[in-house]
Amino acid sequence: MLQDKLQLFIDRFNEINDLLVSPDILSDIKKMTELSKEQSNISKIVDAAKEYNQIISDIEDNKMLLGDDELADLAKEELKELEQRKPELEAEIKILLLPTDPNDDKNIYVELRAGAGGDEAGLFVADMFRAYIKFAENEGWKTEIMNSSESEAGGYKEMVFLVKGESVYSKMKFEAGVHRVQRVPATETQGRVHTSAITVAIIPEVDDVEIDIRSEDLKIDTMRASGNGGQSVNTTDSAIRITHLPTGLVVTNQDQKSQHKNKDKAMKVLKARLFDMQEQERMDKEGADRKAQVGSGDRSARIRTYNYPQGRISDHRINLTLYRLDVIMNDGLFHEIIDPLIADHQSKLMEMSGV
Template identity: 40%
Template sequence: MKKTSLIQKLEISKKEFLEISKSIIQPSIISDQKKYKTLLKKYIKLEKIVSLYEEYNNKLAYLKEINIILENDSDIEMKELATTEKYKILENLSYTEREFSNLLFSSNSKEQYTTEDYRKAVIIELRSGTGGDEACFFVEDILRMYTMYFKKSGWKYKIIHAQKGGIKGYKEIILDVNGEKGVYGNLKFESGVHRVQRIPKTESQGRVHTSAITVAVLPKVKDIEVNINLNDIKKDTFRSSGSGGQHVNKTESAVRLTHIPSKITVECQEERSQHKNFEKAISVLRSRIYQNEKEKRLKKISIKRKSLVSTGDRSVKIRTYNYPRNRVTDHRIHKSIYDLAGFMNGNIQEMINILKLAEKK
């Protein structure tokens, strides 16, 4: 299909969407349930198209900015970044145009795997909370639990960033997880505070301590979904503090990116190449900005679920791992599993399935 014809179709869809938006809130429409359901179904379909169309236009505008940088900026590194971004934008504009065709003309556009639950990739962030060294130990334990679950599920993962704890374990670790459709649909339930009750290895008197870590599961988003202006990013480089040999520790290959408008900061130091660290950091930054905007949007239109099953609120205690009683309890659904050893070995799908059922209800 020619681009001009596609744009015409999209403009028609946008106009129709705006008309339905006005009519669907009218009392006469709401009182007529049959008519209301028909319009609502159409509204939901058109909302996806219009939202994607807005992102498409933002990308076109961003492409113009990139071309200006390429023509006028004398900074060689900035030009290299702009060239990389331009290649991605052109590729994604083409991808978006195919998505439009699916949404506009496919006879089976009801489910095009466009919802978040069908995403194949996520960013998982694990951070130690209250509990000092014991919290760092528990980050490592939860990391092992997830990696064993990934192996059982046939998913692949890479460590993007890792910050070691004082004695052992991790203060923070960020993973990039990829697999078949539904990676986010399963892992989204893990976002929140994970609490552990056990006798720490450093405890000499045998007392049970309570520590906590936070887990954040962010859907990994495509470039077309989040518009990041290079001029809004502050880039810092520094020497890696982790393992990796002479090259990593003696060159400034680690990258820190700060998104000035949102003040979101991302670090990456796992690769030997500064360019590769930059690419990974940009990926994490996109996911964090997307999640940040999503949460603001949900609050604004007041449709956030009362249930905490899938809100992804990282400040809410969702699960307790009680070692003395061999029990793991999910507080959102009041479900306990008395096989903590099995759970920590990656057998977490049973709990996830129950959470899925609770969300549907």
């Protein structure tokens, strides 16, 4: 019974309340943080459970009043509203009870890389970067460039940036994969449509405690920065390249004038990449069910096509096509694609979980 299932969350919430004021927990910062986080994670379910219990109680009370001549009309009206709200709330609760991805509340690193298509791919990296920054602004998130590598045509071979805010990973994880663009390049004299592609990686930010890197496993090189970074970039050896020897992962950073700041940023990205690599290996072992559960399947899969001549954007995973390409890119309206992806993901989770 749904009420019995929900009562477990209410009981646990109350238990945590008692624990948080106990002397043993007050003197243990780590345990207090863990309990506070757990309480925060179940608070929405608890609020919904209390509302659900109240609705059940109110329905019973109003049914009893239907035989009262003076209050029958009022009870009938309230009963109609309650019985309309009850299935709506049950649907919300089903979603709240779905298994969650432990990374959903984390900040992320977004890595955009030019793939097939040469200069056009690099220009599309720049377009996607601007569109994602706009989307982040719309969501009230903060962004910070970690590293960039410019291409000759004015785009980027690579762009890495940090996105901070509420539920960032839970929304942006669906952007991971290959994005294909079809348009007529500015240099094309015959008006022919060219196809190019970029890859998008969405990597959760990690705490230092989550990943341990031995100093002897690192090779750190300093070098002169390249690109249009102004005079100081080209005259100081401030750029950093860190190689993680056991895995061969390489991270470079040259966006800051300070070598120390570049090293610090590069280390943060390296830790996130290593953690992400470990997570991918773990999911591969656990099989397809786990991949479906966290919503991040094959990263080499082509997930979306942006067709400029037709003004069309198509997400191939859910057969969604919108003829709003310009406004989505210019105004960063990615929620028009991400919201249906989340709904599809939740319905699949319901099937798997039997909710």
